Amino acid sequence: MEVINPTQNTPARPQRTPTLLCIGVGNAGCNIVDHIQNSNALHVDYLAIDTDLQKLDALLGGVPFLQIGQTLTQGEGTGGDAELGYASAEEERDHLTDLLSSYRLVIVVTGLSGGTGGGATTYIAEVCQQISVPMLVYGIHPWGFEHSNQFQLANGRLGMLIERGAVVVNVRNTKIEDMFADEQSLMDRTVTEAFQVIDNVIDASIVMLVDMIHESGLINIDFADTRSVLSYQGIGFISIVTRQHAEDIENIIEEMVTNPLFDATNGLNGQALLVYVILKPNFPATHWRHIQAAISERLSKADHHKIGLRVDHNADYMLQILVVSTGIDVPPDVIEAKEHLLHEQQKRQAHIEQATAGARGTTKIRPDQSMSKTARQASSKNKRVPPQPGGARAKTPAPATPAAPSSRGTRRAISVADDEPPKKPLSTYIGPAHD
Secondary structure, eight states: OOOSSOOSSSOOOOOOOOOEEEEEEHHHHHHHHHHHTTSSOTTEEEEEEESOHHHHHTOSSOOOEEEOOHHHHTTSOOTTOHHHHHHHHHTTHHHHHHHHTTOSEEEEEEETTSHHHHHHHHHHHHHHHHTTOOEEEEEEEOOTTSOHHHHHHHHHHHHHHHHTTOEEEEEEGGGGGGGSSSHHHHHTSOHHHHHHHHHHHHHHHHHHHHHHHHSOOSBOOOHHHHHHHHTSOEEEEEEEEEESSSOOHHHHHHHHTOOTTBOOSOTTOSSEEEEEEEEOTTOOHHHHHHHHHHHHHHHTTSSEEEEEEEEOTTOSSSEEEEEEEEEEOOOHHHHHHHHHHHHHHHHHHHHHHHHHTTTTOOOOOOGGGOOOHHHHHHHHHSOOOOBOGGGOBOOOOOOSSOOOOOSOTTOOOBOTTSSSOOOSOHHHHOOOSOO
16 A cells, blocks of 8 residues: 655545455355466455365465355355355355445456355345445356256356346356467467466456556546446456557457457447557557547447546557446346246245244245255354353354364464454455465
């Protein structure tokens, strides 16, 4: 953090704290955020959220983490049970609300078909909607070799996130190969390098989003503009074009409106559109005029649109363009999958109400709050003991299978085991991951 323009005669402005929180939820999301958290993105805090303590402790990049569902899963994963993932996040309701309300924008990276990813992200979207914090989700779809039911489940979760006000950029694992120039380029890559394609694209888009919000330009775009565009819930699309030379205008425009990795028929079909352009000072004016004309033609199709321009004397490229499109129509298969998912949850809800009627009375549970049988059994055996008078906490019986101690030394997990949840932005209470 830094004090902006302090002088002897002018009072210093308030210090800038990170305004964006990037969260990796579940296995896939934690892996990606752990890889990108050491990027050059300023004004961003990074956080990993999972139920699996072993997974969190194995993250190599040292990203801060929050373990959820400690009483429900006892440090294990959810076994693909999204309802258990939802309940695990809901268990930390106050902690998550306090944390998320400290930021102006929340970006979530998650696997849509996972138990923690699909379930916990749905709950996080509800919290963001309640506290009026915009949420952008990079939702990762399953691989092609996975069962078709996983694709339907991912589509259902995508639909539920949109219903809760999130903008979801649909990331297709199966499209990674399309990011390479040819078959030989793909064959020359290792598995790790192929996976890093997704990491790099997400990282680059976050860095440029932050630049757009925080850097003043000739034609300025600020957080209010960004928030307006993200208020158009639905499918989102993001594309970045970088060029070392100013030629090839037609290909630049074509690349602007397509991105093989992010699923959208046409990125400029949304109801709202932001285009942010960074140029070097020596960029030819005639080329800028052609690009501006092509952008303006497409902008006119959106209900809400804004173009921003900044000249960067230190850029190591000639041109960079960020396109953010939101409010793209939700495909029918996503709507159908969401309705099917809700129908299945309602069936389970009816079964739970019937099973719990009698001695305990009938319990009415919202669809997303209907925990699985395993979750409810775990919850009944591991009730949290409230703090005792004088601040002491009653001793809780040790779980049957205690989680292995962390080998991270000074690394601190953000844990609700503390007596009081943190009340400040992430950067003020997260210590370094290593000595």
